[in-house]
Amino acid sequence: xxxxxxxxxxxxxxxxxxxxxxxxxxxxxxxxxxxxxxxxxxxxxxxxxxxxxxxxxxxxxxxxxxxxxxxxxxxxxxxxxxxxxxxxxxxxxxxxxxxxxxxxxxxxxxxxxxxxxxxxxxxxxxxxxxxxxxxxxxxxxxxxxxxxxxxxxxxxxxxxxxxxxxxxxxxxxxxxxxxxxxxxxxxxxxxxxxxxxxxxxxxxxxxxxxxxxxxxxxxxxxxxxxxxxxxxxxxxxxxxxxxxxxxxxxxxxxxxxxxxxxxxxxxxxxxxxxxxxxxxxxxxxxxxxxxxxx
Numbered sequence: 001x002x003x004x005x006x007x008x009x010x011x012x013x014x015x016x017x018x019x020x021x022x023x024x025x026x027x028x029x030x031x032x033x034x035x036x037x038x039x040x041x042x043x044x045x046x047x048x049x050x051x052x053x054x055x056x057x058x059x060x061x062x063x064x065x066x067x068x069x070x071x072x073x074x075x076x077x078x079x080x081x082x083x084x085x086x087x088x089x090x091x092x093x094x095x096x097x098x099x100x101x102x103x104x105x106x107x108x109x110x111x112x113x114x115x116x117x118x119x120x121x122x123x124x125x126x127x128x129x130x131x132x133x134x135x136x137x138x139x140x141x142x143x144x145x146x147x148x149x150x151x152x153x154x155x156x157x158x159x160x161x162x163x164x165x166x167x168x169x170x171x172x173x174x175x176x177x178x179x180x181x182x183x184x185x186x187x188x189x190x191x192x193x194x195x196x197x198x199x200x201x202x203x204x205x206x207x208x209x210x211x212x213x214x215x216x217x218x219x220x221x222x223x224x225x226x227x228x229x230x231x232x233x234x235x236x237x238x239x240x241x242x243x244x245x246x247x248x249x250x251x252x253x254x255x256x257x258x259x260x261x262x263x264x265x266x267x268x269x270x271x272x273x274x275x276x277x278x279x280x281x282x283x284x285x286x287x288x289x290x291x292x293x294x
Contacts, residue, residue, distance in 0.1 A: 003182045005079050006154035006165045007189070007225040012039050018291070021228040024205070028247035030231045032084060035147060038072075044147030045076035049114070053136055056081035056155045058113035060167070061123060061132075063087045063103055064141065066210040066234050071220055072144055073116060074210060078164070078221075081155030085110055085165040086211035089118050100124060101205045104174055106167060107131035109177055116141055135276035159183035166213055189222050196285065198226050203282075205231045205254040207245055207263070214289055218258050242266040243274035250278045258287045261294055 012020065016036035023031050034043065054060055060077045062084055064070040070086075077084040087103050103124065104259045107115065107262070108131045115128055115137045157163070163182040167175040192198075206219035223230035231252040238245055245267050249257060264286070 001156055001158070002186060003081075003154060003157045003224075004185055004221070005081055005119075005157075007186060008075060008078055008221070009151055009154050009293040011227045012042070012151065014227055018176060018227075019203075019268070020227075021068065021071065021224070022229070022231040022252070024231050024233040024237065024244070025250045026237065026241075026244070028244055028251045030248065030252045032229070032231075033068075034150060035227075039151055040146035040148065041072055041144045042076050042079060043151050044145050045072050045138060046080055046152050047147060048142065049073070049076055049080060049082070052114050052138060054080060054082050054114045057083065059083045059085055059110045061085050061103075061107060061110065061112040061115040061135070062119075063089050063115070063117045065089050065118065065236075066215060066232075069141060070210055071146055071232060073141065073218070074220070075224060079152060079154070081157065082113075083162055083165055085112065085167070086165060086216065088209070088211050098170070102167070102170065104128065104131045105174065106177065107135055110165065111135070114138065128191075157182055166216070167211070169212075185217070185221070188217060189225055192218060192222055194227055196287070198222075198228060198256075202255045203229045203231070203253050205233070205248050205252050205257045207233040207235060207247070207248075208258060208260070209235045214258055214260065218289060238263070239266070243270035246270065246278050246280060248279055249283055253282050255282055255284050256287065257283070258289065261288065261291050264288070 017034050019032040020035040020038040021033050038062050049292050060082050074084050108130055111132050115135050119139050122139050127137050128137050128213050160181045164180040166178045208215035210216050
């Protein structure tokens, strides 16, 4: 049966030394993980999540910054057949005063087996456990390390079973939980890959957050499932220094990237000095979603 886990697993196979997932530094250089290195790190992540009690069908709430660690934990949860639910982390609490209520509300409704949280949420750990009716809260997530290269076998699931969850933006009302079936999310990935004509030789750079569908689905899941190398920046890196995005596109040899309107507007303010030496001749398309293109 074709599932999200089986697609991700297939996308992680192939040439072992091919770049798979990378982190963009503040100098715009990309520190790549090869496919074999990523498989080994994800195998270790899967073993750790299992040790924490996470299994097939369990909800795993992640309230973490959109770093490589968060991406690996999210992918590992999918590979186990669990259901990740990402929530905006405390780093943006100053601009989202209702973060604590969003987090506790998500726990009450989803009843996660496991909640992986930034240490700054230690004060809310007890309330989170009670809201989730026994949720196991982990505040210290181990750094990524390589284990054995063998990933867990892809769990079987029916097409209409739950593959993932996502919170709505909360712009007009309290965030609600969207539920994705395997059939639905795979159709979305196939549709994007066809519309973008993704193929061998494509490379992507992403700065959008993983708790947003643009960062999670349009970038992380799409690229891993299709075997497209993905270089990740954090949203904080981009907002502090928008010129880092085009610099990262050049450094990674990127062919595609995504952004909402405001990201293009910010990047367009970069000065000639900030963009000295930047070449974007490999970029064939920049994508927007959910907004009119101005």
